Amino acid sequence: MSKDEQQRPEARKPRGFPDRTAAVIAAERRLVDAISTVYQRWGFDALDTGPFEYVDALGKFLPDTDRPNSGVFALQDDDEQWIALRYDHTAPLARYVAENWERIPKPFRRYSAGPVWRNEKPGPFRFREFIQCDADSVGVAGPAADAEMIAIAAEAMQAAGAGQGEYVIRVNSRQILDGIMETAGVIDPAQRGTVLRALDKFDKFGVEGVSLLLGRGRKDESGDVTQGAGLAANQIDVLIEFITSRSTTRSETVRKLANSTGMTRSGAQGVAELAEIDAILSALGIGDDAAAFDPSIVRGLEYYTGPVFEAEFLREFRDADGNPMRFGSVGGGGRYDGLVARFRGEPAPATGFSVGVSRLAAAMAATGEEKVQGPVLVLVLDKDQLADYATLASDLRRAGIRAEMYLGSSGMKPQMKYADRRNSPAVVIVGGNEREKGVVTIKDLNAGAAAAKGMTDNDAWRSERPGQFECPRSEMVARIKAIVGQP
RNA sequence: GCCGGCUUAGCUCAGUUGGUUAGAGCGCUAGAUUGUGGAUCUAGAGGUCCCCGGUUCGAGCCCGGGAGCUGGUACCA
Secondary structure (H helix, E strand, C coil), X not given: CCHHHHXXXXXXXXXXXXXXXXXXXXXXXXXHHHHHHHHHHCCXXXXXXXXXXXXXXXXXXXXXXXXXXXECCEEECCCXXXXXXXXXXXXXXXXXXXXXXXXXXXXXXXXXXXXXXXECCCECCECCEEEEEEEEEECCCCHHHHXXXXXXXXXXXXXXXXXXXXXXXXXXXXXXXXXXXXHCCCCCHHHHHHHHHHHHCHHHHHHHHHHHHHCCEEECCCCCEEECCCCCHHHHHHHHHHHCCCCCCHHHHHHHHHHCCCCCHHHHHHHHHHHHHHHHHHHCCCCCCCEEECCCCCCCCCCCCXXXXXEEECCCEECCCCCEXXXXXXXXXXXXXCCCHHHHCXXXXXXXXXXXXXXXXXXXXXXCCCCCCCCEEECCCCHHHHXXXXXXXXXXXXXXXXXXXXCCCCCHHHHHHHHHHCCCCEEEECCHHHHHHCEEXXXXXXXXXXXXXXXXXXXXXXXXXXXXXXXXXXXXXXXXXXXXXXX
């Protein structure tokens, strides 16, 4: 091995930070654009904060303040203060609002789209950097603001391309969850955390799995055991009955919850809020299929204080190997009344919603739903005619058509292959014959490929030249516009 | 983080009890075709058998350690 080779770095990529292809980027832009438009229309103003925040401003919600790098990406600044990349848009917003409290209008409504970073184990369609599209209202108390947020979430999902029945916003209330835990006799805060996390797994593990997690614990596929909450059978019954009390309509679910025995004061208040949210959603035209009440929704732990909601994309995708894959949650939000107050000591109620754009975009690109059309390619056959080829490409660009002159040094066949790989819609061919006649030859590559499908004989394929035609130079732009579908 | 599986050509994978020069399909490059992306045929290029150490006359294969990938689980503010 030469010295040179020993010093050569290995070309490798840190995991969880995917290289994004043109198809993914196109999907991301389309989603960010569509969702931002919804937020804008509902009266939110754009506001972006920087990528870094002080660790203490990101909050007590860090899992372990002694190890500032677990969960977030943190580093020590010149002045020895710890700063960290934001893990969502909500915490930075709370800091901004607290810092600019005297200047901003209240209620304060803003949206933001941009990357956030989480230092966690990445998985399929789960990244350490991803784009979130976020809307928040600060300074608004009461269920009307939450109902609005839920309606916006539904609109955002539709804007992202989810049709009727392809998505659902599941709604629950932290107050009701607190109430039911009190009823079940779960008092210890640590145990409450374990119980909430167990309830949140209902979607994944069903009644049986959640019961195990609430009781002794559960063994996973690999044989590893998850410690349970250690509840007694009668306590587990109360909680299981609660999370399965979902009905097909919001009003029926509310009725069931209201009638459930031993409901506490906090629980009753939560139920009353859901009833109000239901009424407003109905007035806004949000049906039971678009927004449902689901007692098994929990969403994280620390900062939510009231209604919580989760957006689920129901459409089934297939991965590269053709295996069906479900999305699950692509967004979430809820009421977080304590987050701004943390900085100020006076109440600042708030509610918000966030869509995880990157996962959606990556899946859409993976399923081929998002395909990027390449440029029209002007082939270079005679090296002494470069100026002429450059003019042809320029004429196309001036008409708004994506076009390039071939810049390599290869022959015609490699140029055709290049056009194919770029997913070009067409190539422009001008050789001696065409120049003499004052025409160009245009080859519609998609039409050519379609026509070639039935041909098995090479000579026929050669002589027929499917998808190919000559036209006067003056008609080139118009003919190519027709091929690329541009008016 | 915890538990499991995997790692051989660009990709997907064979590789016998530990035995000479490690294979296939696909892909890639070139030609058959003066100027044509598919198909067919022909030829060619392409390897640190993940890394380090051990056992052995001999290791892709056995043993120990490490790394990476992957699935489950935990965490997900």
